[in-house]
Amino acid sequence: MKDCLIACIRGRVQGVGFRYHTQAQANRLNISGWVRNCPDGSVEACICGNPTQIASMQQWLKQGPDFAVVDHIEFSAGHLPDNCNDFRIRYIT
DSSP states (O other), rough: OOEEEEEEEEEEEEEEEHHHHHHHHHHHHHHHEEEEEEETTOEEEEEOHHHHHHHHHHHHHOOOOOOEEEEEEEEEEEOOOOTOOEEEEEEEO
16 A cells, blocks of 8 residues: 655746656656646645655655745645556646
8 A cells, every 4th residue: 555645836836847857756766646737826746655755755846846946835645546556747627
């Protein structure tokens, strides 16, 4: 069973490749989940893995990619459907 967290990231996090870099980092760490832009300008991510993977991803999300500026991040408990074994970028429709 994997641990899962939902991260809500605020700052200059849209228009800087945050979702794509998050997906690349998650793939490097073998993390499952998703990331998406939110209408309020934040980015939300669900990260699932073992405690070491989660801790590494949390550290990375606190800074993000080079052009991002993370002002605030909140983590809360989350869950991922059992059939999700990869990390996806979600799009708001």
